[in-house]
Amino acid sequence: MKALLIRDIRLAVRAGGGFGLGLAFFLIVIVMVPFAVGADTGLLSKIAPGVLWIGALLACLLSLDRLLALDFEDGTLDLLATAPLPLEAALSVKALAHWITTGLPLVIAAPVLGVLMNLPTQGYVWLVLSLLLGTPALSVIGTFGAALTVGIKRGGLLLSLLVLPLYLPTLIFGAEAAQRGAAGADASTPMLLLAGISAATIALMPFASAAVLKVNLR
Amino acid sequence: MSLWEYANPVKFLRLSERVLPMLWVLAISSTVVGLLWGFFFTPDDIRQGSTVKIIYIHVPAALMAINAWFMMLVASLIWLIRRHHVSALAAKAAAPVGVVMTLIALITGAIWGQPMWGTWWVWDPRLTSFLILFLFYLGYIALWEAIEDSDTAADLTAVLCMVGSVFAVLSRYAVNFWNQGLHQGTSIPVATGERSVADVFFVPLLISMVGLGLLFFALTLYRTGTEIRMRRTKALLAREGRN
Numbered sequence: 001m002k003a004l005l006i007r008d009i010r011l012a013v014r015a016g017g018g019f020g021l022g023l024a025f026f027l028i029v030i031v032m033v034p035f036a037v038g039a040d041t042g043l044l045s046k047i048a049p050g051v052l053w054i055g056a057l058l059a060c061l062l063s064l065d066r067l068l069a070l071d072f073e074d075g076t077l078d079l080l081a082t083a084p085l086p087l088e089a090a091l092s093v094k095a096l097a098h099w100i101t102t103g104l105p106l107v108i109a110a111p112v113l114g115v116l117m118n119l120p121t122q123g124y125v126w127l128v129l130s131l132l133l134g135t136p137a138l139s140v141i142g143t144f145g146a147a148l149t150v151g152i153k154r155g156g157l158l159l160s161l162l163v164l165p166l167y168l169p170t171l172i173f174g175a176e177a178a179q180r181g182a183a184g185a186d187a188s189t190p191m192l193l194l195a196g197i198s199a200a201t202i203a204l205m206p207f208a209s210a211a212v213l214k215v216n217l218r
Numbered sequence: 219m220s221l222w223e224y225a226n227p228v229k230f231l232r233l234s235e236r237v238l239p240m241l242w243v244l245a246i247s248s249t250v251v252g253l254l255w256g257f258f259f260t261p262d263d264i265r266q267g268s269t270v271k272i273i274y275i276h277v278p279a280a281l282m283a284i285n286a287w288f289m290m291l292v293a294s295l296i297w298l299i300r301r302h303h304v305s306a307l308a309a310k311a312a313a314p315v316g317v318v319m320t321l322i323a324l325i326t327g328a329i330w331g332q333p334m335w336g337t338w339w340v341w342d343p344r345l346t347s348f349l350i351l352f353l354f355y356l357g358y359i360a361l362w363e364a365i366e367d368s369d370t371a372a373d374l375t376a377v378l379c380m381v382g383s384v385f386a387v388l389s390r391y392a393v394n395f396w397n398q399g400l401h402q403g404t405s406i407p408v409a410t411g412e413r414s415v416a417d418v419f420f421v422p423l424l425i426s427m428v429g430l431g432l433l434f435f436a437l438t439l440y441r442t443g444t445e446i447r448m449r450r451t452k453a454l455l456a457r458e459g460r461n
Contacts, residue, residue, distance in 0.1 A: 144381065148361070148374055148377075148378060149361075149364075151365070151370070152364050152365065155364065158357075158360055158361065158364050161353075161356060161357045161360055162357045162360070162361065162378065164353075165350060165353045165354050165357060165382070165385065165386075165389070166381070166382070166385045168350060168385070168389045168392065169385065169388045169389050169392040172389075172392040172393065172395070172396045173392060173395075176395070176396060190395070193392075193395070197388070205381075208377055208380075208381050211377055212373070212374055212377050212378075215370055215373040215374055215377075216370065216374070218370070
């Protein structure tokens with residue numbers, strides 16, 4: 001498992017620049033927002049938590065199609081499926097690698113971009129915390145989406161259509177927690193619910209992902 | 219004699235051919251009776267005027283939109299557990315009907331909301347969760363369309379339907395948490411047996427509910443038959459080596 005994790009991270013960092021791409025996308029989305037809604041700092045700081053969440057979510061989404069597609073093409077997935085390691089575990093590791101190479105950098109970059117969005121001072125802790133809790137759920141749900149569409153040529157658009165509705169509960173609670181934190185209100189309720197969603201998806205989604213991947217490898 | 223006999227496509231088709239004409243007549247007549255009665259032979263509401271009459275299409279459509287998804291879930295489970303092809307095809311056949319029901323509910327709701335709430339759309343929990351349901355339907359249908367091998371498609375969409383159901387329910391309650399509602403609660407709480415709708419409105423509503431339910435049933439049966447025949451045609455063409 002460790003070898004698989006290290007291999008996946010290495011591939012993500014070295015090959016094709018998928019590693020920095022998500023971050024760059026996150027940056028560019030946040031930069032575009034003031035041009036679209038105007039540079040009024042009051043308005044920006046009001047919508048900052050939501051926009052940062054949407055940006056992180058889209059950056060996560062964009063990196064999903066490389067999560068399994070390359071391994072599917074060169075046959076690595078077939079080897080993984082026949083390996084003694086259960087496919088569920090292999091997919092969990094792949095989701096973890098995806099989180100480390102995509103989710104974690106986003107979490108670290110978010111406060112910097114928060115400055116651009118004029119995020120209120122008390123909001124930073126909640127933003128980082130909510131992203132830290134929420135992005136693992138995005139990675140495992142995304143792995144399910146990637147497993148579902150791995151056999152489809154040019155499945156990128158379909159992947160978005162399938163995965164985005166599944167992202168909704170995570171987004172609702174995550175953005176709500178960040179929003180409340182930024183407004184200085186108590187954010188522990190949405191935070192707990194977000195943690196619940198993350199825990200449940202991490203525990204259960206790999207089984208669904210492995211089930212659909214087995215169908216696709218048949 | 220068990221229900222599973224009708225998992226055999228031949229028997230299923232024979233049965234549905236016998237049932238369908240009757241079902242069409244019942245479905246269309248009760249829909250027409252319910253809607254006509256509702257539109258023309260009920261008094262106007264004291265506050266809502268004649269806009270109240272949209273209830274006769276809005277509520278049954280919303281009811282069937284949810285039940286159609288539920289039926290797809292059950293059919294998907296049967297497919298995954300017992301591998302009956304008819305079941306997978308029935309789920310496939312029900313999806314477009316469910317989409318149309320969802321759209322009808324959304325559009326009629328908007329038409330009613332404009333004069334009553336003063337807005338076509340609000341981000342109310344019920345409205346929002348219906349929009350989300352619509353998105354789930356779209357994803358489900360798109361996945362069916364995208365995959366060529368029919369057994370693979372059936373497996374994948376079945377799992378998507380199950381996972382989607384969990385997330386749809388989750389979204390339903392998450393949305394509740396996120397925003398407070400403008401939409402009224404149910405007028406006919408089945409659990410308590412009470413209702414806040416007078417009999418003059420309730421009877422035609424019940425008839426149109428039954429009508430749209432039967433209509434859904436008839437359409438789904440008909441479309442399932444079509445899917446079975448399409449698959450047969452494909453198999454025949456493949457056998458002749460033309461595919």
